[in-house]
Structures are given as C-alpha cells and as structure tokens.
Amino acid sequence: MITLSEGEIPVIERRGDYAIIAITKHGVEMARKLQRAFSRSDLYYMSKFERGDETARGIQLFEGSVRLLFPALFPAYKGLIIIISLGAVIRMIAPLLEDKKKDPGIVVIDDKGEHVISVLSGHLGGANELTREVAAALGARPVITTASDVQGTIAVDLFGRRFGWEWESADKLTPVSASVVNEEQVAVVQESGETGWWLYSTPLPANIRVYATVTEALAAQPKAALVVTHRVLSPGEEAILANGVLYRPKVIALGIGCNRGTAAEEIEAVIAETLAELKFSPRSVKSVCTIDLKQDEEGLLAVVQKNGWAFETYTPEQLNTVPMDEPSDTVYKYTGAYGVSEPAAKLYAGVSQLALVKKKSGNVTISVAVIPSA
Template sequence: MIELKEEELAPIKQSHSYAIVAITKHGVELSRKLHTVFTNSDLYYMSKFEKGDEEHRQVQLFSGSVRMLLPALFKQYKGIILIISLGAVVRMIAPILKDKKTDPGIVVIDDKGENVISVLSGHLGGANELTKEVAAALDAKAIITTASDVQKTIPVDLFGSRFGWVWDSAEKLTPVSASVVNEEHVAIVQESGEQNWWTYEIPLPEQIVVYPSIDGALQAKPKAALVVTHRQLSQTENRILENGIVYRPKVIAIGIGCNRGTSAAEIEQVIVETVAELKFSLKSVKAICTISIKKDEIGLLEVVQKYGWEFVYYEPKELNQAKIEAPSDTVYKYTGAYGVSEPAVRIYTGAEQLELVKKKSGNVTISVGVIPF
C-alpha cells in the first residue's frame, strides 16, 4: 500500500501508459470496470475501499490525500484518468502544471460514469483521443472543448503527427492556430510527405487553401501558413514563416556503406554534412539503409539509436536486383553485391531518381533518396 506523505514523491509502480485513479465508493466500482477493459492502464484507489483481490488485479492502494499522489503520476504516465470532480482536479493539478509539451493528458470522469471530460493536454498530451476511447469503453458521453476538434478543422499542433511529422519551431503554433480556428485565410503548401492528412468526412474548410508552391502562397497573402517539406527554405521563401510553421515529414532515406569498424562519429559527420549540402532537413530523415552484413556494425547502430531512425538492411541478392548506376566489382568481391548505398536507397524509397547517387567520404559511402510525393 502507498502511504502518501507531504515531503516525498509517492512510490508508485508503473507498468502501463495510463493511470486510473478513484477516491469514492462509486468511483472505485467504475474504475475497476474501466481497468478491466482498458488494459493499458494501472489502477489506484483508496485503501478504505479494499476488496481483497487487489494484489491479484495489480491494483495499487493508497492512503492519505490523492493530491500527494498526483506529482508522481505526472512524472510517469502518458495520461491520467481521474474519477474525481472536475473542480477538485483543477485545484489539485494547478501547482504541478509545467508545459503543454510535457504535461500528461488529463481526463476526468463523473462519479456515475456518464461524462468523460478532456481537461488538460488535449492535443499534444493525447487527452482528446483518450477521452474518446474511455467514453467508448464506458458507453459514456465524450466532452471535448478544443476549438479545432469542435469546428472539425486542422489541429495545428498535431498536424501530421500520426505520420511522424515534426515542426521546426513551436514559436508560431499559437498565432497560426488562432488563424485556423478564427477562419482566416490559411495557406497549405505540401512538397513531400503523406497526403491523407485530412480525416474528417466534410470537405476542407474554404478558408484553408492548398497552393502548389510557396511562391504561389506568398502571392495570395494568407494570414497564416502550414508548409510541409523536407528541404530548407530560401531567404525569400522564409517570408511565409512570418506567421507560419514548417513541418518535416519523414521522407529521406540514407544509404550507407562503410568499412568495418568505422566510428559512429565519422558516419554521423558524413550524414549531417551531406544532408546540409543537399539543403535538406535532418528532421526529415526516416531511415538508414545498408547491406545485411552491416546489421551488427556498431557505428551504424549507435547513429540510428541516437536519432531514432529506422535501420533497414538487405541481402546482396536483393541489392543486385535494383538499379545501380555505378556497379563495382570490388564491392562485389567483398560483399556479394555490386553496390550497397545506392541500391539500398532505391529499394527503400521506390524512387527512380536519387537526390545523391553516391558519394565517397573517408570510410563511408553515402546515397540519399526521397520517398516520392
């Protein structure tokens, strides 16, 4: 049992992504029901409502004020589901709020389980989606008040997030979001990345206009802009970002061939320099591609781990079936393939034309391709 003390962080045991917390008799019954169907959750409730099966059900009991439990939950969980009155929750979480980029999603359920309310971090913290899931599990009403969800328009802070898109800077998130929800003229320019980002059954709002180029969008003088591209913008194009955001889709694949024992530092330096030379964004790199005999290459493994990139490798016979502009008998002698970096990128991206066919730098050979739009 967790005995909550004012001067220390509660000693919780996290096993899943979400926490369910209850402090009343009816709330405990509801929490146990939800815990049964919401399997990616840990359950916490007050020890005075102990039923005897808590150890078997892996329920964590606590005594004392629930307010002292929340700081520990905030640090550990992606989302917290509280079967506590909304007013009490607001007062308890206020002192521990930090930033919408790091605070967990907070969802409140009333004691009868009739309403599920998204309270905090609706977008970035995932509370809106969590609210919908919990409401469906309880056959309850989901209450979501964020403007973009209510109006069925683009949530600027989550645009493309399901595809792994990331923004270059969060500086303009608030003013651009305001332009979207206030139905001002907003330009979208997409040069790469997934195209099925509009998920509502209704058409795109008429004030949100898709332009074929940044120059075209600039001429239209929109109030705000969303630009989806893997490349760095020119000085002239940067004017679109006076009230705009650049999103980086994961579309760049990098083929790597290297001598055995090449350091991670050398591999990383070649990648960073090459991406910069191409005027691309490192944030748009999706994968490192190579040959199967390099699947245990320490330097490669360290680089992909550092950046969180996919690591893909192919057998020599697969590489030999791909187009190779500059086949090498020497490479074939040592690997069984007539090329490594170039064919690996062609296979992964499916691109006919590569941004960089092949470049040799020290112990590293690099090729770069972009997944076609």
C-alpha cells in the same frame, strides 16, 4: 499500500501508460470496470474500498489525501483518468502544471459516469483521444472543448503527428492555430510527406487552401501557413514562416556503405555534410539502409540509435535486382553486390531516381533518396 504524507512524494509501481484514480464507492466501481477495458492502465483507489483481489489485479491502494498522490503520477504517466469532481481536480493539479508539451493528458469523469471531460493537454498529451475512448467504454458522453475539434478543422499542434512529422519550432503554433479556428486564410504547403492528413468526412474548410510550393503560397498572401517539406527554405521563402509552422515529414532514406570499423563520428559527419549540401533537413531522415554484411556495424548502429532512425539491410541478391548508375566490380568482389548505398536507398524509397546517386567521403559512401508522397 501507499501511505500519503505531506512533503513526501510516494513510491508507486508504474506498469502501464495511464493511471486511473478513484476516491468514492461509485468511482471505484467505474474504475475497476475501466481497468479491464484499458489493458495499459494502472488503478489507484482508497484502501477503505479494498475488495481482496487488488494484488492479483495489480491495483494499488492508498491512505491519506489523494492530492498527495499526484506529484508521483504526473511525471510517470502519459495520461490520468480521474473520477473526482472537476473543480477539485483543477485545484489539486494546478501546482504541478508545467507546459503543454510536457504535462500528461488529464481526463475527468463525474461520479455517475455520465460525462467524460478532456481537461488538460487535449492534443499533445492525447487527452481528447483518451476522452473518446473512455466515453466509449463507459457509454458516457465525451466533453471536448478544443476549438479545432469542435469546428472539425486542422489541429495545428497535431498536424501530421500520426505520420511522425516534427515541427521545426513551436513558436508559431498558437497564432497559426488562432488563424485556423478564426477562419482566416490559411495556406497548407506540401512538398513531401503523406497526403492523407485530412481526417474528416467533410470537405476541407474554405479558408484552407493547399499549395504545391512556397512560392505559390506567398503569392496568395495568406494570414498563416503550414509548410510540409524536407527542404531547407531559401531566405526568400522564409517569409512564409512569419506566421507559419514548418513541419518535417520523414521522407529521406540514406543508403550507406562503409569500411569495417568506421567510427560513428565519421559516419555522422558525412551524413550532416551531405544533407547540408543538398539543403535537406536532418529532421526528415527516416532510415539508414545498407547491405546485410553491415547489420552489426557498430558505427552505423550507434548513429541510427542516437537519432532514432530506422535501420534496414538487404542481401546482395536483393541489391543486385536494382538498376544502378554506377555499378562497381570492386564492391562485387568483396560483398557480392555491385553496389551498396545506391541500390539500398532505391529499394527502401521505392524509387528509380535519387537525390544523390553516390558520394565517397573517407571511409563512407552515401546515397540519398526522397520517399514519394503517399
């Protein structure tokens, strides 16, 4: 039982990603139904509606004003599904709002379960998607007011998110979004990354044009731009970002070989130096690849864990199937493979040509591949 008191943040037991909250008889009925439909959800409702099966179902009961429950729920969950009137919810959550990049997605359902409303963090917080899922579970009508969703156009703050793309800066998200929904001329420049980002069955809106290079887009003088590239832009190209958002797709594979016991700091320094020489963004690194003899190499593991990169290893037999520009008898003598960094990068990226074939620096050897667009 959670007892809610003024001035105290209650202790909750978080198990799932979403919290469902109800305070009325009809709301509790809906909430219990939703909990069964959403396996990653935790349910909270007032103790006076106790049924006796709450402990077995992991349902948490509370006493007191539900308003006092939200300071504990807000930082704990990705999304809140609230079966309370919209006006009351807005008043209760208003003091807790920080930023759309931090606030959880908020979805409100009316007491009869007829409408499911996306209230807060529709894009970044996932409230719009959650609204559709909840409405489908209840047979209700989803209510979404985000302009890009209503108009069926690009959601700038979600562009490429499902592929893992990251924006370099959020400063221009709002003005670029305004250009998109106001049907001003918008350039999408894509030099790398996945191409299946248009999610609608209708054609791309007439105000949005795709260009292969920044130079082509600049010549068209668009009002706004979405630039997808792993490259560091040149000073002349940066003009495209006057009203533009720069996205970093995950397309760089780093093939790395190193001496046993090489420090993470040395490996990381070689990676940073190499990417700077190539004028590639570290944000676009997807994976570090190497031979399976290095699968327990502490320095490598520390680097990939720190940066959240994938870590892929290959057997000598796998590496030896890859044609190499610079095979090494010395490497073969110690590893059974004629190369490590070069064939590992080629294997992971599925390419025959590398952006950097091989560079030796101290205890580290590095090769760099760019994964083709898919």
